Structure formats: structure tokens, C-alpha cells
Amino acid sequence: MSELRRLRYFLAVAEELNFTRAAARLHLAQPALSRQIRELEKELGVQLLERTTQSTSVTEAGRLLQERGQELCAEADRLWRDVRAFATGAQGKISIGYSASTSYDTAPTLLAALAEAHPDISVTTRLLPTAEVVAGVAEGTLDAGLVRCPPPTPQLVRTFVRLEPQGVLMAEGHPLAEHSEVDVAALAGQTVLLHARSDNPGHHDAITGIFERAGIAPRLRERQLSFDVAHMPVAQGNAVSVVGASVLPGLPAGLVWRPLSPVSAIEIHLLTRGGTGQPVTARLLQVTADTARTHGWLRSPS
Template sequence: MADLRRLRYFLAVAQERNFTRAAERLHIAQPALSRQVRQLEQELGVRLLDRTTQSVEPTEAGRLLMERGAALCDEADRLWRDVRGYAAGESGSLSFGYSASTGYETAPTLLAALAEAHPGIRTSTRLLPTGEILAGVADGTLDVGLVRCPPPAPQLVRTLVRLEPQGVLMAEGHPLAGRPAVDVAALAGEILLTHARGDNPGHYDAIAGIFERAGVSPRLRERHLSFDAAQMPVAQGDAVSVVGESARPGLPAGLVWRPLSPAAAIEIHLLTRGDTERPATARLLRVASGTARARGWLRSPS
């Protein structure tokens, strides 16, 4: 296959119709340019230029090479830029897994910030249970995961992106709904709706810790439905739930959220594999760090 460099030399001569002007444009010596064009003709086995003392004109074969060679060089330039973009993290793809709770605000905010900062990175997203996110990042099925309170794992790197203030989700007619904040001790007699510990042990233990520190033991009701946008048991007044403040803006009618007192927060981490980190993943981590600082996500609630 002919050298692309020689093709570019030929194109310059054919466009300028003059070896001297083409050599000046390419910043090379004219004899070297003439030699490169002759070598291209030898490689292709055809005369590309008709040379006279007054002018240089492309032959029929030369005109064909001009027409299609320019497009070939443009495509090669785009390809080189794209490949370099992968190495720099400016292009590429990311598979991103997130849990339902992080989908209210944290995941969309981070992904929007990444798209704005690096539009060349294509992101595919998957809403998954926490256990599947952990397994997916560990085995490489996912590049990045976003979860609450992930457990330490030797092959995973945790990057804290948010300390999310927690509050009580309840029916608007609940006796505690009129308070600006709900004291943890006031929940002693309530039924607390929670997921099974096996679904996310870290988050379960973090919520349990809030009550243990206050010396409170609420009545727990485990829920095995993975997603319920209407929050039916809570809306019906059968239970309350402790959820992050990111759920507040999109609450169904009839529900209210009040912050806990004393203030409490749950950690949200990005998970990556340190041994196989890709340039695009590194870009996401930098964007996430900047976004977290700008939004005050890492400040402890008070």
C-alpha cells in the first residue's frame, strides 16, 4: 500500500500545479518532493503527472487519485484524531451502572457534567441492584458503578462523591409531617420501611447506625419490591422510610420529606477497577470530583 505521506505530497503538487509552490507549502526541498512523487508513481505503476517546463498537470489517473485521495487523507486525519482522543480520554465509551436511589439526582448530574465537559465520550447506563453493580465493576462488565455505602473490596477503588443528608419520608397527614425536622427519637414507635440487609449491607447498617446512636429501635418492615415510585406503604400511612434528600423534588403527591435531627448523611461512591482504569474513566472521576465540590456534596450536614 502506498505511503500516505507520498499521497499528501502528490496532492500538494497536483493542487498547486507547481513543484516549487508545493515544496514551499510542505516546507521541504523541491528535489526531495520530486523524488517522493516519482516513487509514488513507481509504486502504483502509472504516471500521475504530466510535467513540462511551464506547468504540471494531473493525468487521468492523477485526477482520479486527486478526487479520492483527498477524501482518504481526510478520513485518515479523523481516524488519527479519534484514536488519540481515546488515549487522552476525550473520546471512547463508558458503561455506567447505578442504583435506583442514586438515580434521583446524583447519577443524572454526574452524567450531564461528563457530557458537557467531554462530549466525545459515549455513555451507556444501566439501572441495577447494588450487588450486580459491585459484581459488574469487579468483572469488567461495567466500567463505573454508583452506589450507596459500598463495602471495601480489594479489586475495587471507591471514590466518595456525596454525603447525602437523610430525612424521613412520610404521608403528609402523619403527625410528624408538620415539623421542620424530625428527631430520631420520635421514630421509636414507627414502622420503618427498609430493604433486606442482603440487598445492600452497607446502606442497611448505616441506617441502623443512625438509630443505634440515638438509642432507638424502630419496628422494621423489610420490603422486597425493587422499585416503587408511588411509595405505597408510606403513602398509605402504614410506615415511614429514611431516604436521601435527592428524592425530595420528585415526590408523589401526598408525601413529604423532613430532615433528620441530629443531621445524618449516607455516603455515595463511584466504583472503578484500579488495575484496568481507562482514560475515559479517569475523565469521569475528575469531572465527578469537580461537580461534588461545586455542589457542596462533600460537606457534612449540620
């Protein structure tokens, strides 16, 4: 990059119109500065400065180089800053996939925190079934994924984000809605809406495990839609659902949520690729840790 360095030397002289002042500004000996300017003129095949014992002036060719050179140096400075920022993760692009269950509160809160902490990071998001989020991170089409109860995947790193209290979602006229909390045993005679096990085996087993520990076997009804913001079968009074507390902020009218008793919670993890992620991923992980701590997501519900 000797040409760029010589260009900066020339611009200093062109601004100062004095070799002594320019050399002091550049922390360079005056003879060395004069030599660099002569080398630049020789390389370009044109005189850039007119020098006399009394004064220094810029030639017409020099004025062209001064005008365009300032733009070039400014752009080079921006490029260097951008590359350094990319190397540290302060700037760059990241694609994040998240499952429907994390879209109510966890993902929006985390994405907002990332945007506030690192506004120069460009984020692309995709709402996908859990299996597709896991596959996307493993295959590299996603940089990170936010899901409940992810399956063990050797090439992926799981970062614990949230321990989410579970409760019963039901129509407001449902008999169980009269209570401030719902005993798990009370679900024995209920129809419980649940995703197919193939969609997310870990989450399915976590929910059915709650029933098994209580010694009950409610009727399970498989969800027909992977993402149903209206919770139609529940809203129609045909079933109840066991979901996390994060559903509360966007709960549709006519539905209520009551925490389970005894307390039950399900883990949410952020998935990343071990050892192959880009620098910006480290920034996401730090924001995730800070956000989880700030919101008390890692505490066991009581």
C-alpha cells in the same frame, strides 16, 4: 505509512500545479519532492503528472487519485484524531451502573455534567441493585458504578462523591409531618421501611446504626420492591422511610420529607477498577470531583 505521506505530497503538487510552491508548502526540498512523486508513480505503475519546463498538469489517472486521495487523507486525519482523543479519554465509550437511591438526583446530575463537559463520550447507563453494580464493576461488565455505602472490594477504587443528609419520608397526613425536622427518638414507635440487609449491608447497617445510637428499636419492615418510585407503603400510611435528601426533586404528591435531628448523613461513592480502567474513566473521575465540589456534596450537613 510512507504511501500515505507520498499521497499527501502528490495532492500538494496536484493542487499547486507547481513543484516549487508545493515544496515550500510542504517544507521540503524540491528535488526530494520530485523523487517522492517518481517513487509513487513507480509503485502505482502509472503516470500521475505531466511535467514540462513550463508547466505541470494532472493526468487522468492523477485526477482519480486526487479525488479519492483527498477522501482517504481526510478519513486518515479523522482516524488519527479519534485515536488520540481515545488515548486521552476525550472520546470513547463508558458504561455506568447506578443504584435506585442515586437515581433521583446524584446520577442524573453527574451524567448531565459528563455530557456537557465531554459530548464525544458515549455513555451507557444501567439501573441495578447495589450488589449487581458492585459485581458488574468488579467483573468488568461495567466501567463505573454509583452506590451508597459500598462494601470493601479489593480490586475496586472508591471515590467519595456525596455525603447525603438523611430524613424521614412519610405521607403528608402523618403526625410527624407537622414538624420541620424529626427527632430520631420519635421513630421508636414507627414502622420503618428498609431494604433487606442482603441487598446492601453497608446501607442497612448505616440506617440501623442511626437508631442504635439514639437507643431506639423501631419496627423494621422489609421492602418488597427494590425500586418503587411511588413509595407505596409509605404513601398508604403503613410505614415511614429514612432516605436521602436527593429524593426531594422527584417527590410524588402526597409525600413529605423532613430532615433527621440530630443530623445524619450517608456516603455515596463512585466505584472504578484500580489500574485497569480505560482512559475515559479518568475524565469521569474529574467530572465527578468537579460536580461534587460545585454542588457542595462533600460538605458535612449542619
